[in-house]
Amino acid sequence: MNIRKLLLAAFAYSLLSGGLAVGEINVIPRPAQIVRNIASGSIPLGTSHVIVCTDAALGRVYADTLFEWTGLRLAVHPTAATATDRPVIVVDSASRAADTHVSHPEGYALEVAADGSVRIEASARAGAFYALQTLVQLIAQDAALPVVSIHDSPRFKWRGMHLDEGRHFFGPVAVKRMIDSMALYKLNILHWHLTEDQGWRIEIKKYPKLTQIGSWRANSPTPGDRNKPDGVPYGGYYTQDEIREIVAYARQRGITIIPEIEIPGHAAAAIASYPELGNTDIESYAPKVMERWGVHPYTFAPKEKTFRFLQDVFDEVCALFPDSPYIHIGGDEAPKKQWEKSAFAQKVIRENNLKDEMELQSWFLARIEKHINARGRRIIGWDEIQEGGLSPTATMMVWRNWKWALLALEKGNDIIMTPTSHCYLDYAESIESLPDDPYYEHVDNNLTKRTPRQVPLEKIYQLEPVPEGTPPDREKQVIGCQANLWSEYLFDWNRAEYNLYPRLFAMAEVAWSPKAARDWNSFQQRLPSALRHLDQIKANYRRPDGLPARAR
Numbered sequence: 001m002n003i004r005k006l007l008l009a010a011f012a013y014s015l016l017s018g019g020l021a022v023g024e025i026n027v028i029p030r031p032a033q034i035v036r037n038i039a040s041g042s043i044p045l046g047t048s049h050v051i052v053c054t055d056a057a058l059g060r061v062y063a064d065t066l067f068e069w070t071g072l073r074l075a076v077h078p079t080a081a082t083a084t085d086r087p088v089i090v091v092d093s094a095s096r097a098a099d100t101h102v103s104h105p106e107g108y109a110l111e112v113a114a115d116g117s118v119r120i121e122a123s124a125r126a127g128a129f130y131a132l133q134t135l136v137q138l139i140a141q142d143a144a145l146p147v148v149s150i151h152d153s154p155r156f157k158w159r160g161m162h163l164d165e166g167r168h169f170f171g172p173v174a175v176k177r178m179i180d181s182m183a184l185y186k187l188n189i190l191h192w193h194l195t196e197d198q199g200w201r202i203e204i205k206k207y208p209k210l211t212q213i214g215s216w217r218a219n220s221p222t223p224g225d226r227n228k229p230d231g232v233p234y235g236g237y238y239t240q241d242e243i244r245e246i247v248a249y250a251r252q253r254g255i256t257i258i259p260e261i262e263i264p265g266h267a268a269a270a271i272a273s274y275p276e277l278g279n280t281d282i283e284s285y286a287p288k289v290m291e292r293w294g295v296h297p298y299t300f301a302p303k304e305k306t307f308r309f310l311q312d313v314f315d316e317v318c319a320l321f322p323d324s325p326y327i328h329i330g331g332d333e334a335p336k337k338q339w340e341k342s343a344f345a346q347k348v349i350r351e352n353n354l355k356d357e358m359e360l361q362s363w364f365l366a367r368i369e370k371h372i373n374a375r376g377r378r379i380i381g382w383d384e385i386q387e388g389g390l391s392p393t394a395t396m397m398v399w400r401n402w403k404w405a406l407l408a409l410e411k412g413n414d415i416i417m418t419p420t421s422h423c424y425l426d427y428a429e430s431i432e433s434l435p436d437d438p439y440y441e442h443v444d445n446n447l448t449k450r451t452p453r454q455v456p457l458e459k460i461y462q463l464e465p466v467p468e469g470t471p472p473d474r475e476k477q478v479i480g481c482q483a484n485l486w487s488e489y490l491f492d493w494n495r496a497e498y499n500l501y502p503r504l505f506a507m508a509e510v511a512w513s514p515k516a517a518r519d520w521n522s523f524q525q526r527l528p529s530a531l532r533h534l535d536q537i538k539a540n541y542r543r544p545d546g547l548p549a550r551a552r
């Protein structure tokens with residue numbers, strides 16, 4: 001093609017694609033390799049297309065998903081021989097192609113030929129599923145396929161989103177909406193924070209009071225006036241049937257749910273349900289489900305009764321989450337005041353030759369870890385788990401100081417990067433542009449504070465999960481990264497979506513795309529298409545001017 005034709009094609013394409021750079025495609029996260037044949041333009045997807053897939057269930061997923069996005073119901077054939085001569089979408093989910101992307105279990109190749117035929121190769125179902133997510137994003141704008149060759153696989157195996165349901169309970173419909181969105185953007189881990197001082201959200205058959213008592217609080221802080229109780233009892237929890245259903249729903253979309261049960265702190269709701277599990281020998285002992293945000297003093301007592309209780313709880317949790325190789329045991333923000341004052345806790349420290357309450361915490365966690373390991377699972381904990389000695393077999397989630405990342409890497413532990421500086425979606429994108437409405441209150445609402453906590457979209461986009469100073473041979477211990485949706489000020493799901501989007505898209509690209517493919521300008525060009533999809537599914541999000549896309 002001569003240069004004039006090339007420029008014309010590029011110009012036509014930039015008009016069509018609403019300003020995308022030449023060679024770019026509207027896909028988040030940005031694929032590892034894209035070769036775009038701009039001169040061939042785009043080919044409309046039509047009912048003339050036939051899906052060819054030997055895996056009938058996968059073929060149905062393709063047909064149903066394409067129907068959802070385009071309204072076109074495409075026929076599915078098991079083999080090319082039975083297909084017609086119409087353009088085909090061939091899905092080969094057991095490809096043995098030597099390509100490094102295709103041979104990755106989550107990777108794929110997607111080729112669109114000039115006649116509109118599509119060839120998808122993946123070595124496993126996960127890769128074929130991700131190819132479908134790329135395909136629907138490609139056709140989202142105008143139900144047309146660009147002529148393109150994509151080879152893609154993830155940078156990290158842990159591409160996480162966390163959801164705190166302890167402070168607010170959103171329910172199955174909301175969680176499934178979040179799972180749908182995560183799948184579309186190739187996130188694969190939902191870290192489900194199910195227990196808190198302010199509410200216990202998971203049914204445990206052996207301990208019914210956890211939900212009868214622990215899932216309810218008498219009051220919550222008033223939106224816009226956090227020191228004033230609102231006078232409204234608040235509660236909710238997931239039944240075991242609901243949990244099993246959500247776990248299966250996530251599995252079908254390539255997502256593993258990692259449950260978190262907080263020990264030894266953030267445990268007031270559990271201790272309010274079964275007061276004998278706390279430090280009963282301290283003065284003014286009066287546990288209740290907490291009604292204010294912040295860190296609270298109630299910790300589990302290090303007694304045999306507590307360990308029996310927790311082992312039973314974790315047994316039920318392991319059974320409910322059969323896919324999860326990990327169980328998250330929390331470990332963060334456990335004040336040591338009650339253990340300092342408890343004669344019983346002090347006796348445990350002495351009898352076990354522990355130095356202090358920090359070592360008591362590690363001793364406490366080690367007992368639970370042993371139990372969880374015996375059930376074939378590994379533990380994850382927040383970075384406080386290294387304070388009294390880090391278990392060599394634990395995975396650590398770095399949220400406070402990056403120095404803990406280097407310490408854990410040096411010891412040989414795996415880590416997941418989720419630092420407050422880049423990954424805390426409870427922080428506003430910008431405090432200055434918040435809507436003038438108490439419903440949009442954030443943890444830091446106050447501009448007079450010198451360094452209010454904020455995570456702009458660009459900040460999360462610029463996260464480099466491998467900490468500076470990581471020795472090259474330790475890089476593989478950084479198994480991924482995650483954004484956290486803490487819910488103190490997320491009063492309902494509409495409000496949660498305002499904090500979630502568009503930052504979820506940035507996290508998806510950080511976690512999936514190779515470092516070299518990440519580009520803030522390119523991301524901004526691809527963003528409008530993702531926002532349009534949020535409009536279509538009637539999701540809320542933060543618009544670039546700070547206002548919500550949807551009224552509450």
Ligand code: ACM
Nearest residue numbers: 332333382399486
């Ligand atoms: C945390 O934010 N407390 C892990």
